[in-house]
Amino acid sequence: MSEIVRTRYAPSPTGDPHVGNIRTALFAWALARATGGKFLLRIEDTDRNRLVPGSVDTIFESLRWLGIEWDEGPDVGGPHAPYVQSERLPLYRQAADDLIARGRAYRCFCTAERLDQMRAAQAAAKQPPGYDGHCREIPHAVSAERAASEPHTIRFKMRREGVTVLDDLIRGRVTFENALQDDFVALKSDGYPTYHLALIVDDTAMQITHAIRGEEWISSAPKHLQLYEALGLEPTKFAHLPLIMGPDHKKLSKRTGDTALLDYRKNGYLPEAMINFLALLGWSLDATTSIVSVDDLTRSFSLERVVPNPAVFDIDRLNFLNGHYIRQIAPHAWVSTVTRWAERTAPDDVARPLDPAMLAKAAPLLQERVARLDEIGPQAAFLFGYEAPEYEPTALVEKIGGPLNGALPILDAALAALDALPGEGWTKDAIEAAIRGMEATLGQKLRKFVSVLYVAAEGKPTGLPLFDSLELLGRERSLQRLRTARAKAEHAA
RNA sequence: GGCGCGUUCGUCUAGUGGCCCAGGACGCCGCCCUUUCAAGGCGGAGAUCAGGGGUUCGAAUCCCCUACGCGCUACCA
Numbered sequence: 001m002s003e004i005v006r007t008r009y010a011p012s013p014t015g016d017p018h019v020g021n022i023r024t025a026l027f028a029w030a031l032a033r034a035t036g037g038k039f040l041l042r043i044e045d046t047d048r049n050r051l052v053p054g055s056v057d058t059i060f061e062s063l064r065w066l067g068i069e070w071d072e073g074p075d076v077g078g079p080h081a082p083y084v085q086s087e088r089l090p091l092y093r094q095a096a097d098d099l100i101a102r103g104r105a106y107r108c109f110c111t112a113e114r115l116d117q118m119r120a121a122q123a124a125a126k127q128p129p130g131y132d133g134h135c136r137e138i139p140h141a142v143s144a145e146r147a148a149s150e151p152h153t154i155r156f157k158m159r160r161e162g163v164t165v166l167d168d169l170i171r172g173r174v175t176f177e178n179a180l181q182d183d184f185v186a187l188k189s190d191g192y193p194t195y196h197l198a199l200i201v202d203d204t205a206m207q208i209t210h211a212i213r214g215e216e217w218i219s220s221a222p223k224h225l226q227l228y229e230a231l232g233l234e235p236t237k238f239a240h241l242p243l244i245m246g247p248d249h250k251k252l253s254k255r256t257g258d259t260a261l262l263d264y265r266k267n268g269y270l271p272e273a274m275i276n277f278l279a280l281l282g283w284s285l286d287a288t289t290s291i292v293s294v295d296d297l298t299r300s301f302s303l304e305r306v307v308p309n310p311a312v313f314d315i316d317r318l319n320f321l322n323g324h325y326i327r328q329i330a331p332h333a334w335v336s337t338v339t340r341w342a343e344r345t346a347p348d349d350v351a352r353p354l355d356p357a358m359l360a361k362a363a364p365l366l367q368e369r370v371a372r373l374d375e376i377g378p379q380a381a382f383l384f385g386y387e388a389p390e391y392e393p394t395a396l397v398e399k400i401g402g403p404l405n406g407a408l409p410i411l412d413a414a415l416a417a418l419d420a421l422p423g424e425g426w427t428k429d430a431i432e433a434a435i436r437g438m439e440a441t442l443g444q445k446l447r448k449f450v451s452v453l454y455v456a457a458e459g460k461p462t463g464l465p466l467f468d469s470l471e472l473l474g475r476e477r478s479l480q481r482l483r484t485a486r487a488k489a490e491h492a493a
Numbered sequence: 494g495g496c497g498c499g500u501u502c503g504u505c506u507a508g509u510g511g512c513c514c515a516g517g518a519c520g521c522c523g524c525c526c527u528u529u530c531a532a533g534g535c536g537g538a539g540a541u542c543a544g545g546g547g548u549u550c551g552a553a554u555c556c557c558c559u560a561c562g563c564g565c566u567a568c569c570a
Contacts, residue, residue, distance in 0.1 A: 012570050128495050188568040195570050219565040287507040290518040314504045317519045368532040450528045462530040
């Protein structure tokens with residue numbers, strides 16, 4: 001019989017989920033979806049010192065943004081509820097007691113101070129760090145008695161002979177020397193379990209089949225394997241995903257840029273792009289596909305196609321994908337996206353509310369020009385003021401070169417040509433014809449002199465197409481901006 | 494330091510003994526299109542497959558060694 005795949009994402013509520021964690025969630029979710037299995041969400045809040053209020057909501061929000069939905073979890077419940085570890089304490093206690101009863105764990109009364117001294121001594125003597133087994137041989141009766149009055153942890157007795165073998169789904173067989181292991185804390189003195197114990201208890205209770213996690217966990221795999229064995233439980237399969245690294249080839253961190261997933265939403269990235277990007281950080285559909293939809297991922301994902309080597313987070317690639325998906329957005333939906341983002345990201349001196357008709361007309365022009373949604377406001381801003389955004393007079397000749405007064409004949413010709421257009425004839429085509437007519441009067445190709453008009457109209461030599469822009473601006477504002485440019489050129493020259 | 498993982502164009506990757514003097518994508522460069530910028534189309538440069546030994550008729554693909562990178566080494570996850 002083939003088992004039903006059950007995977008989980010088990011974050012700690014210690015802050016905003018980072019892209020690395022979310023990539024892990026994405027893969028776990030994709031595996032469940034691709035195999036017709038279940039994906040669950042479990043909150044691992046066993047470290048009371050590091051709890052950050054609001055984290056759980058941010059975790060929900062992050063997953064939802066990408067469309068990663070869970071079949072069981074803290075909010076939706078499920079057959080193995082609760083899905084929050086702090087609400088499952090009796091289970092861990094029971095497992096810890098069971099371990100003691102089986103002779104595989106013992107109470108440890110060592111204080112933090114003694115542990116620090118021990119480590120310092122080991123470091124000084126160039127010994128490998130690790131618990132020295134100080135409390136391992138305390139007679140059970142003594143231990144039980146002291147437990148009533150002394151704070152203590154429960155340590156797991158690692159087997160010290162032989163090897164522990166992990167058959168990793170991504171890396172193959174990994175062997176660990178047991179002699180190098182030490183007895184780790186399974187239940188802390190505050191009664192909360194450590195990650196190690198909680199993992200085994202919950203993955204077993206929740207019938208998880210595949211533990212998918214980052215490579216930073218591979219070193220503690222022997223602890224988990226031995227814990228399963230000591231408790232007489234069948235271990236899950238393990239898949240250790242490669243790490244995601246920053247441009248500096250170090251594990252991605254705040255230092256190297258944005259890492260919180262939701263920062264990408266704030267910065268104008270699309271969830272489709274994020275998923276596509278993250279999916280390809282370690283996994284591939286085939287030899288040539290680089291555009292991967294959510295459907296492709298949830299239909300075709302497999303751990304066999306996950307590589308073991310770490311991947312550098314390449315923002316250029318993300319930007320490319322984001323631009324690609326932006327261009328896929330249907331016209332109507334794009335208009336509302338443009339409206340939302342223009343309101344949010346246009347410069348503060350641009351009056352609100354923005355003109356909806358203007359936005360609707362500018363939308364298609366923007367669609368093929370932005371890679372991120374937060375570029376919409378700045379790019380469209382020039383459409384909403386009476387005058388063009390502030391610019392230095394020299395910008396007028398930035399592209400054509402030469403002295404500032406070289407802009408004068410161009411502006412004069414434009415003024416003459418456009419002023420001749422009647423208000424009702426102020427259309428893109430008529431504007432284009434008028435400006436192209438300047439080629440004859442100036443004896444210059446259009447491309448040689450348009451940049452001056454771009455600056456006059458938009459405040460910079462590049463931007464939305466000139467003829468469309470002038471039409472949108474209307475006759476009055478267009479002519480005014482040309483006059484302003486002329487004045488600037490004249491006075492500064 | 495110890496242990497573990499990893500190592501194919503700058504980056505993400507394809508590749509599981511001959512189809513590879515290594516394919517795709519991003520980025521970069523050039524051309525085309527063109528009112529700027531983009532988008533799009535076409536083309537180009539770019540990897541002696543980390544290095545060295547083997548195994549084999551034949552290796553990016555198998556084995557060993559070395560180097561380098563990263564991760565872990567808590568009553569954190």
